[in-house]
Amino acid sequence: MPMLTVSGLTKRFGALRAVNNVSFDVDGGEILGLIGPNGSGKSTTFNCIAGLYAPDAGTIAFEGAEISGLPPYRICHKGIARTFQIPRPFHNLSLLENVALSAFFGRDRAVTQKAAWDYAEEALAMVGLPTDARVTTDGLGAAALKKLELARALATQPRLLLADESLNGLDHTEMEQAADMLQRIRREKGITIVWVEHIMGVLMRVVDRVVVLDHGEVIFAGAPKEAQENARVVEVYLGSEAVA
Numbered sequence: 027m028p029m030l031t032v033s034g035l036t037k038r039f040g041a042l043r044a045v046n047n048v049s050f051d052v053d054g055g056e057i058l059g060l061i062g063p064n065g066s067g068k069s070t071t072f073n074c075i076a077g078l079y080a081p082d083a084g085t086i087a088f089e090g091a092e093i094s095g096l097p098p099y100r101i102c103h104k105g106i107a108r109t110f111q112i113p114r115p116f117h118n119l120s121l122l123e124n125v126a127l128s129a130f131f132g133r134d135r136a137v138t139q140k141a142a143w144d145y146a147e148e149a150l151a152m153v154g155l156p157t158d159a160r161v162t163t164d165g166l167g168a169a170a171l172k173k174l175e176l177a178r179a180l181a182t183q184p185r186l187l188l189a190d191e192s193l194n195g196l197d198h199t200e201m202e203q204a205a206d207m208l209q210r211i212r213r214e215k216g217i218t219i220v221w222v223e224h225i226m227g228v229l230m231r232v233v234d235r236v237v238v239l240d241h242g243e244v245i246f247a248g249a250p251k252e253a254q255e256n257a258r259v260v261e262v263y264l265g266s267e268a269v270a
């Protein structure tokens with residue numbers, strides 16, 4: 027049984043079908059790339075899975091149980107965490123406090139203060155940010171803010187991570203580091219990952235499969251190599267020169 031099954035998912039904004047009858051599975055242990063042009067429905071799909079939006083139609087099953095329509099905190103308690111495309115940390119709190127706060131609202135609801143701090147230290151170490159309680163968000167660049175966003179998600183102790191990252195503003199080395207980090211998260215924590223990313227060279231190296239969206243619909247699901255050879259995927263998204 028897949029870990030996550032999305033069936034016939036539809037989300038409308040007025041007349042716009044941002045997500046239109048989308049179906050795909052996520053298998054436990056995989057890194058799945060969810061890709062497509064700007065506005066194709068990737069973040070809206072995440073928002074439906076994570077409970078920020080109630081779907082207009084369709085079902086979402088996580089580990090065999092229906093979750094669509096549940097509020098975000100209940101979905102988080104079940105073991106799904108997501109990062110936001112635009113990081114919005116609490117700027118008046120330290121990095122450690124930002125991440126510890128997530129732990130209090132995560133899968134382990136009996137978390138003690140000590141355990142929350144331990145989870146936060148572990149998550150910060152995993153993404154390579156300082157665990158010193160005095161370090162604040164002042165002066166953090168795009169790459170560090172993305173890492174903090176990831177640490178906040180990890181501190182909820184998820185089984186499934188939805189990583190919404192457009193790595194705008196990162197240089198090539200930082201992009202490669204972000205990809206390595208996701209692989210390490212899977213390897214060391216056993217966390218299944220759905221990764222939204224626009225930099226194809228980096229994404230294709232890391233993912234086991236890709237699902238491609240266009241105008242809210244799935245136009246391809248399969249191996250990265252086959253996606254790169256698929257005429258429709260190349261036409262609507264990759265372009266003939268985009269895949270390095």
Ligand SMILES: Nc1ncnc2c1ncn2[C@@H]1O[C@H](COP(=O)(O)OP(=O)(O)OP(=O)(O)O)[C@@H](O)[C@H]1O
Nearest residue numbers: 039042044062063064065066067068069070071111
């Ligand atoms: N809250 C909203 N209200 C109205 N329209 C929205 C809302 N959120 C998204 N949309 C629209 O739904 C469509 C899908 O948007 P979505 O953010 O899911 O795309 P995306 O694939 O994540 O794009 P990007 O790669 O730019 O992040 C777009 O046309 C967008 O303008």
Ligand SMILES: [Mg+2]
Nearest residue numbers: 068069070111
């Ligand atoms: Mg998006």
